[in-house]
Amino acid sequence: MGMWTIPETPPKDEKFSAEEIDSFIQTFAKEIVRRKMSVPAVIALEMAKPLSFLGHSACVVMGPLIEMVFDPKKIEKMTSILSERCHIERLLETIETMENSVEKAGG
Amino acid sequence: MLTLSIWMGAIITLCCFSFLFKDNPFYRFAEHLFVGVSAGYYFSAISFHQVLKPNLLAKLFPASFGSGQEALAAPELWLIVPTILGILMLFRLSQELAWVSRFTVAFVMGVTTGLTIVLSTHQFLIPQIKKAIVPLFLKGQYIASFSNWVLVIGSIACLFYFFFSTEHRGPIYGTVSRVGIWYLMISFGAAFGATVMGRISLLIGRFQFLLQDWLKLI
Amino acid sequence: MVFLKRTLPLIITFSTGIIMILAFFSGPDVPKLKSLEDEVQKWTQIIFVFTMVLGEVSLLRLNLDKVSRKVDGWGYNLVLVIGFVSMTLLGFIAGFESRIEKGQSYWWIENALVNQKFVTVEGVEIDKDGNATVAVVDQNGEKSTTQTTKLKGSIMAWFSSCEQVVFDGVFKAAQATMFSLLAFFVASASFRAFRVKSKEAVLLMGSAFIVMIGNVPVGNFITELFSKIELGPFNLGFVDIPALKEWIMTYPSSAAQSAILIGAMLGYISASLKVMAGVERSYLGGEN
Numbered sequence: 001m002g003m004w005t006i007p008e009t010p011p012k013d014e015k016f017s018a019e020e021i022d023s024f025i026q027t028f029a030k031e032i033v034r035r036k037m038s039v040p041a042v043i044a045l046e047m048a049k050p051l052s053f054l055g056h057s058a059c060v061v062m063g064p065l066i067e068m069v070f071d072p073k074k075i076e077k078m079t080s081i082l083s084e085r086c087h088i089e090r091l092l093e094t095i096e097t098m099e100n101s102v103e104k105a106g107g
Numbered sequence: 108m109l110t111l112s113i114w115m116g117a118i119i120t121l122c123c124f125s126f127l128f129k130d131n132p133f134y135r136f137a138e139h140l141f142v143g144v145s146a147g148y149y150f151s152a153i154s155f156h157q158v159l160k161p162n163l164l165a166k167l168f169p170a171s172f173g174s175g176q177e178a179l180a181a182p183e184l185w186l187i188v189p190t191i192l193g194i195l196m197l198f199r200l201s202q203e204l205a206w207v208s209r210f211t212v213a214f215v216m217g218v219t220t221g222l223t224i225v226l227s228t229h230q231f232l233i234p235q236i237k238k239a240i241v242p243l244f245l246k247g248q249y250i251a252s253f254s255n256w257v258l259v260i261g262s263i264a265c266l267f268y269f270f271f272s273t274e275h276r277g278p279i280y281g282t283v284s285r286v287g288i289w290y291l292m293i294s295f296g297a298a299f300g301a302t303v304m305g306r307i308s309l310l311i312g313r314f315q316f317l318l319q320d321w322l323k324l325i
Numbered sequence: 326m327v328f329l330k331r332t333l334p335l336i337i338t339f340s341t342g343i344i345m346i347l348a349f350f351s352g353p354d355v356p357k358l359k360s361l362e363d364e365v366q367k368w369t370q371i372i373f374v375f376t377m378v379l380g381e382v383s384l385l386r387l388n389l390d391k392v393s394r395k396v397d398g399w400g401y402n403l404v405l406v407i408g409f410v411s412m413t414l415l416g417f418i419a420g421f422e423s424r425i426e427k428g429q430s431y432w433w434i435e436n437a438l439v440n441q442k443f444v445t446v447e448g449v450e451i452d453k454d455g456n457a458t459v460a461v462v463d464q465n466g467e468k469s470t471t472q473t474t475k476l477k478g479s480i481m482a483w484f485s486s487c488e489q490v491v492f493d494g495v496f497k498a499a500q501a502t503m504f505s506l507l508a509f510f511v512a513s514a515s516f517r518a519f520r521v522k523s524k525e526a527v528l529l530m531g532s533a534f535i536v537m538i539g540n541v542p543v544g545n546f547i548t549e550l551f552s553k554i555e556l557g558p559f560n561l562g563f564v565d566i567p568a569l570k571e572w573i574m575t576y577p578s579s580a581a582q583s584a585i586l587i588g589a590m591l592g593y594i595s596a597s598l599k600v601m602a603g604v605e606r607s608y609l610g611g612e613n
Contacts, residue, residue, distance in 0.1 A: 003400035061380035115494025123502035141499035143408025151416030193375030213334035217341025220597035261580025269588035294581030296532030309505035
């Protein structure tokens with residue numbers, strides 16, 4: 001429990017279990033691939049990696065406003081993903097894997 | 108004070124640049140400090156001093172918060188309504204009484220949806236549709252005609268793409284939506300290019316700060 | 326209770342929505358209704374501030390919770406809390422105006438760090454727009470006028486300077502550097518994009534490249550270079566990078582942006598109608 005330790009794996013104190021986050025990442029990636037927006041999504045996510053914590057904090061601060069428009073559960077999960085850079089990397093890898101399998105299947 | 112500010116700026120800048128090596132405690136420190144300071148800044152300087160004070164407090168309690176002629180004006184008591192609605196929002200902090208904030212949410216949703224329907228049609232929808240309606244055949248102006256074709260085809264193809272209720276398959280629907288994707292890629296590319304240009308100019312600014320203001324080398 | 330928790334909010338949404346639409350369509354003959362359009366927008370601005378307060382409290386609670394449980398890296402959360410509390414206090418105090426009185430001396434602050442001078446107030450005048458102008462004289466006897474907001478007492482001036490130090494030293498520096506970092510990630514982002522789907526990536530990167538070089542002198546240089554190249558009967562003089570950039574921005578890019586806006590607005594309007602009619606109720610949260 002180091003004061004300045006950077007957690008190697010996502011911290012265990014999150015609101016959602018690893019499975020819940022995983023399934024949300026899968027759904028999110030699937031929607032991006034289905035809409036054929038993998039390329040801009042990969043670029044945006046890769047470039048936004050250093051800013052993920054800013055995004056997370058913005059989601060927390062603007063949460064009460066955003067929740068008026070979008071599903072609060074999804075917003076909370078998105079906030080959780082943004083809280084750690086490793087989640088973003090996982091999302092990127094999932095998009096890449098899904099896109100490659102679609103390409104191979106000839107879709 | 109100026110020297111202190113420059114030194115702080117230089118240390119924070121170097122901490123941020125350290126991310127280029129890898130995620131490290133210095134970057135995390137700078138990132139968390141930035142989030143804390145910006146949240147505090149927006150809370151005090153923007154939310155309170157730029158919005159709440161002139162729009163609510165100066166009108167509700169002019170003698171205490173108003174300046175100039177405003178201080179002599181009569182209090183605008185009807186502003187108690189948004190104040191109460193705002194305070195109701197804070198009930199979200201309690202789990203049992205969170206439902207009380209629904210009145211505020213309902214009011215805000217009513218106002219924004221009502222305005223959205225008319226304003227977005229008036230200010231965005233109609234002008235954008237007008238923009239896409241251009242003459243396709245211009246006598247003797249082949250390049251202009253071609254450009255207008257590009258504009259019209261692009262607008263229609265992208266709209267086809269945005270129709271997600273049906274699968275993007277088939278010779279017509281599939282092809283048109285694919286063309287839409289190409290247009291979207293070009294548009295995202297243009298936005299990406301402009302963003303990168305902006306980021307590079309920010310980067311130059313940071314190097315200028317380090318070399319000129321801090322190290323005084325140039 | 327169900328009436329209070331569900332039916333009443335739905336009635337509020339429907340009626341305020343209808344009032345706003347009527348306010349938009351009302352002419353100058355119904356000034357009270359017309360004025361609601363602007364007035365209610367100011368109300369929502371005030372409500373948004375309270376909503377932001379709620380968000381800020383959530384951020385603070387989230388981080389304090391991590392500090393109290395001493396999770397891995399809790400020191401960073403502590404840094405965030407310290408940054409938040411100190412900037413809030415500084416910004417809050419520094420934002421207030423000093424009470425200006427004739428004959429008293431104040432710091433005249435143009436920029437809290439580089440441009441401050443000590444002046445004495447000679448008189449205050451209020452113009453016909455209600456704005457106060459202050460006549461001041463500095464220590465060299467030079468007379469000038471300024472606004473009340475720029476004059477601060479010694480303690481307030483000190484707080485202003487401290488706020489400016491944190492603003493310039495942390496906020497501005499970190500914001501500019503963190504966003505400039507993205508310039509370094511262009512290469513890895515492009516590499517990953519090409520790995521995912523090369524056709525789309527070529528289109529995206531191609532247009533990005535043209536927009537970038539079209540914006541800088543290199544674009545003109547390449548255009549000039551092309552005009553000098555002769556490939557047998559062909560001359561590449563027709564390749565004009567800045568013009569090509571303009572064309573991309575005005576036609577294909579603009580077409581896609583129009584479509585994005587049209588699609589988004591249609592979606593927004595249909596969602597708004599659903600909310601007003603009470604079909605979409607997720608914004609009310611919970612089951613009850």
